[in-house]
Amino acid sequence: MSTTNNESPVAHNSYFDGTVQSLALATDKGKATVGVMKPGKYTFGTAAPEEMIVVAGELNVKLPGEDWAVYYAHQPFSIAANQSFDVSCDNDVAYICYYG
Amino acid sequence: MSTTNNESPVAHNSYFDGTVQSLALATDKGKATVGVMKPGKYTFGTAAPEEMIVVAGELNVKLPGEDWAVYYAHQPFSIAANQSFDVSCDNDVAYICYYG
Numbered sequence: 001m002s003t004t005n006n007e008s009p010v011a012h013n014s015y016f017d018g019t020v021q022s023l024a025l026a027t028d029k030g031k032a033t034v035g036v037m038k039p040g041k042y043t044f045g046t047a048a049p050e051e052m053i054v055v056a057g058e059l060n061v062k063l064p065g066e067d068w069a070v071y072y073a074h075q076p077f078s079i080a081a082n083q084s085f086d087v088s089c090d091n092d093v094a095y096i097c098y099y100g
Numbered sequence: 101m102s103t104t105n106n107e108s109p110v111a112h113n114s115y116f117d118g119t120v121q122s123l124a125l126a127t128d129k130g131k132a133t134v135g136v137m138k139p140g141k142y143t144f145g146t147a148a149p150e151e152m153i154v155v156a157g158e159l160n161v162k163l164p165g166e167d168w169a170v171y172y173a174h175q176p177f178s179i180a181a182n183q184s185f186d187v188s189c190d191n192d193v194a195y196i197c198y199y200g
Contacts, residue, residue, distance in 0.1 A: 007138035009118025018109025021123050023136040025192035027156045034134045034155060034194045036123040038107035055134060055155055055196055056127045074174075092125035094134045096155055096194060 016042065022097070031099045041088040048100045051078045057093035062086040116142060122197070131199045141188040148200045150179045157193035162186040 011024035013033070020042060022035030034055065053076045062068045064083050071077055079085050111124035113133070120142060122135030134155065153176045162168045164183050171177055179185050 007119045007140055009114070010121040010136045010138060012112060012114075012118075012121055014109070014112075018112075019107045021110040021112055023121050023123065023134075023194075025136045025156065025194050027192065027194075029156075032156060032194070034123075034136060036110045036125045036134060038110060040107055056125065056129075056132060092127065094123075094125050094127075094132070094196060 016040070027098065029098050032096055033099075034094065034096045037087070037089055037093045037095070039090055039092070041086065043084060043086050045084050046079050046081055049078065049081050051076055051098045053077075053096050053098075055094040055096055057089060057091055059093045059095065060088045116140070127198070129198050132196055133199075134194065134196045137187070137189055137193045137195070139190055139192070141186065143184060143186050145184045146179050146181055149181050151176055151198040152179070153177075153196050153198075155194040155196055157189060157191055159193045159195070160188045 013022045019038040019040055020035060022033035024033050054071050054073050056073055059071045060068055061071055061077055063077065063079060063085050112121065114121045119138040119140055120135060122133035124133050154171050154173050156173055159171045160168050161171055161177055163177065163179060163185050
């Protein structure tokens with residue numbers, strides 16, 4: 001493998017003892033991360049509005065004031081800023097999250 | 101943020117001084133990784149057949165025996181096992197890659 005670039009490394013974040021990890025990128029829709037969640041139940045908080053889209057897998061999501069719902073690949077859901085939301089998955093899930 | 105699980109951490113791989121990084125997951129299509137590439141030109145080698153799909157961004161790809169072509173979000177391309185292929189990007193790219 002070889003390359004020609006002098007870019008800074010991709011920013012990598014790890015949560016919940018590494019069972020949720022993400023990689024940051026800039027997109028034409030603004031800042032984003034792609035990430036993977038291992039099976040489990042997680043509660044996240046938002047600082048800015050977020051749009052999440054499942055890339056692979058099935059994600060159970062409980063948005064503020066709503067019932068649990070299942071989201072599959074390519075299905076987006078949005079969360080306002082300064083909110084808390086719950087997710088759970090029985091198998092690995094990949095996602096992309098857009099911020100702002 | 102909180103969680104309830106006792107899973108092993110997501111496997112994280114870093115290439116080219118961190119300008120390409122990936123996170124591994126199991127999917128119903130088999131082993132996969134989601135990853136991010138910073139701007140640059142990269143040459144990869146395959147051990148097993150791979151199917152790559154751009155998740156965000158634009159990726160210039162030169163597959164074995166083919167001309168350069170641009171791939172956008174949701175457009176898959178496949179590479180046979182034991183091949184080398186070139187990619188380049190002018191902006192960050194997120195992808196998912198399925199193996200086997």
